[in-house]
Amino acid sequence: MLKIIDLTTGYGPVEVLHEVNLDFKDSRIVTVLGANGAGKSTLIKTISGILRPWKGSVLFDGKDISRMSTSQIAKMGIVHVPEGRHIFPNLTVKENLLLGGYFRSDKENKETLDQVLRLFPILKERINQKGGNLSGGEQQMLAIARGLMAKPRLLLLDEPSLGLAPILVSEIFQTVKGLAQQEGVQVLLVEQNARKALDISDTGYVMVLGRIVLSGTSDELKENPEVRKLYLGGQNV
Amino acid sequence: MFNLILRGLATGSIYSLTAVGIVLILSTTNVMNFAQGDTGMFLTYIAFFFILRGIVPSLTLPIVIVAGAVLGYVVYKGLISKAKKSSHLGMMIITLGLTMIFEGIVATFFGNIPLLFPPLIPGDPVHFGSVILDRQDILCLVTALVVFGILSFILYRTKIGIAARSIADDEYASRVLGIPIDRIHSFIWAISFGLAGLAGIMTAPRLSLQPLFMVVVQLKAFTAAVLGGMNSVTGAIWGGLILGVMENLVAYYVPAIKESFSLLLIVAILLFLPNGLFGSREAGRS
Numbered sequence: 001m002l003k004i005i006d007l008t009t010g011y012g013p014v015e016v017l018h019e020v021n022l023d024f025k026d027s028r029i030v031t032v033l034g035a036n037g038a039g040k041s042t043l044i045k046t047i048s049g050i051l052r053p054w055k056g057s058v059l060f061d062g063k064d065i066s067r068m069s070t071s072q073i074a075k076m077g078i079v080h081v082p083e084g085r086h087i088f089p090n091l092t093v094k095e096n097l098l099l100g101g102y103f104r105s106d107k108e109n110k111e112t113l114d115q116v117l118r119l120f121p122i123l124k125e126r127i128n129q130k131g132g133n134l135s136g137g138e139q140q141m142l143a144i145a146r147g148l149m150a151k152p153r154l155l156l157l158d159e160p161s162l163g164l165a166p167i168l169v170s171e172i173f174q175t176v177k178g179l180a181q182q183e184g185v186q187v188l189l190v191e192q193n194a195r196k197a198l199d200i201s202d203t204g205y206v207m208v209l210g211r212i213v214l215s216g217t218s219d220e221l222k223e224n225p226e227v228r229k230l231y232l233g234g235q236n237v
Numbered sequence: 238m239f240n241l242i243l244r245g246l247a248t249g250s251i252y253s254l255t256a257v258g259i260v261l262i263l264s265t266t267n268v269m270n271f272a273q274g275d276t277g278m279f280l281t282y283i284a285f286f287f288i289l290r291g292i293v294p295s296l297t298l299p300i301v302i303v304a305g306a307v308l309g310y311v312v313y314k315g316l317i318s319k320a321k322k323s324s325h326l327g328m329m330i331i332t333l334g335l336t337m338i339f340e341g342i343v344a345t346f347f348g349n350i351p352l353l354f355p356p357l358i359p360g361d362p363v364h365f366g367s368v369i370l371d372r373q374d375i376l377c378l379v380t381a382l383v384v385f386g387i388l389s390f391i392l393y394r395t396k397i398g399i400a401a402r403s404i405a406d407d408e409y410a411s412r413v414l415g416i417p418i419d420r421i422h423s424f425i426w427a428i429s430f431g432l433a434g435l436a437g438i439m440t441a442p443r444l445s446l447q448p449l450f451m452v453v454v455q456l457k458a459f460t461a462a463v464l465g466g467m468n469s470v471t472g473a474i475w476g477g478l479i480l481g482v483m484e485n486l487v488a489y490y491v492p493a494i495k496e497s498f499s500l501l502l503i504v505a506i507l508l509f510l511p512n513g514l515f516g517s518r519e520a521g522r523s
Binding site: 071072073075079080086087089090095096098100102103146 | 406
């Protein structure tokens with residue numbers, strides 16, 4: 001279970017996150033909403049250990065992970081699926097997937113590979129193609145599937161809907177929902193596509209300029225007039 | 238003609254061994270290693286030291302590989318990884334510094350006079366019908382073949398090799414997955430320096446042993462790497478072999494441009510074929 005306390009960090013001299021607090025409690029899927037530059041990706045990068053926190057702590061199952069290396073954090077079951085997919089274009093789909101389970105034994109990887117391919121049948125058809133030859137939606141599937149190869153307990157998804165057609169976005173969000181419900185994976189979802197994100201999540205946080213300004217259950221947020229105006233386009237939900 | 242080609246391939250396999258080392262380091266660590274040739278020179282002197290102590294020349298093959306791997310690990314851990322955070326240019330200058338250190342150490346202990354490095358396998362040239370090949374040339378070809386076989390097994394069949402290729406593709410993504418980048422970088426430096434050693438002791442018996450004997454090979458290997466596209470191991474292998482053959486043919490038919498040929502080739506490739514023969518960075522659409 002993830003709990004973030006008073007997290008402050010940034011790049012070089014620029015402070016980006018200001019004392020951010022976030023608590024997963026029993027939620028399966030938590031969404032962080034925010035405009036471009038709000039600090040959502042920075043938050044995810046700090047959790048996965050790519051960025052170091054300046055102050056505050058990140059607790060996972062009560063253990064402070066904020067000083068651990070990316071490898072150690074990944075071994076604990078926190079897997080980061082980065083914004084912009086970042087699949088390996090010159091590696092085959094299979095190689096991409098196997099690297100997701102870098103720390104696990106070949107035998108474990110083989111079993112997980114079968115499970116993951118059952119979730120993403122399209123990848124099974126393309127297993128020996130190069131990652132760079134997949135379409136945008138397939139690449140996003142591959143990025144998520146690669147993350148699942150580590151058998152994560154917490155999946156950090158950074159803008160999975162970016163640059164995808166609406167129908168694909170729905171498909172990916174349904175997959176994420178299924179993962180949370182059936183496989184028991186907790187998901188921290190960072191999104192600009194507020195409506196679809198809130199539809200599948202239990203809890204939401206709204207981030208503005210590096211601060212959490214609002215939080216609540218997804219239903220509460222959907223009803224909130226400010227959220228509706230700024231993130232849901234002011235229409236009925 | 239056939240003889241020329243075969244001997245060109247033997248020379249070319251030395252260029253390939255060196256070029257592969259350069260490309261491996263460049264594509265995974267992002268360092269242009271100007272010391273690849275001189276590392277080979279340094280390791281060859283170490284082999285020579287053992288030969289002076291009475292070791293059979295062919296036994297220096299495993300010695301330079303192991304010594305090279307250790308040296309590569311030490312150089313990466315001690316110098317390159319320390320400079321990585323501060324500057325890109327710094328790492329390149331470090332490799333230039335290494336060439337001076339290696340040349341200096343060797344000149345101090347062995348002097349600048351050319352020394353005779355014995356052939357790794359002694360014996361008369363072998364005749365295959367009309368083709369005559371030095372045993373040394375056969376050794377080059379066989380060694381290169383074995384090394385490239387092992388290398389492609391590592392890069393395509395083992396976890397650490399696939400991870401190394403992933404770093405060359407997208408280092409940020411590898412880091413996000415928790416792949417231990419530093420460990421894989423040191424592994425690559427160890428392999429590349431092992432290759433440098435091999436190239437060194439393959440070259441030494443053909444020329445003579447002196448502090449600058451690998452400088453020409455470094456230049457040729459660089460040409461080979463450019464020919465292969467700078468970021469492709471397969472490209473570097475083919476680049477080296479093609480260069481070796483072309484050079485041998487040119488030396489025979491147009492001896493006037495023998496020395497300047499590889500330099501002309503670099504200019505021509507960069508002008509007309511900037512991605513080399515195998516240098517497609519992105520596969521398909523991106």
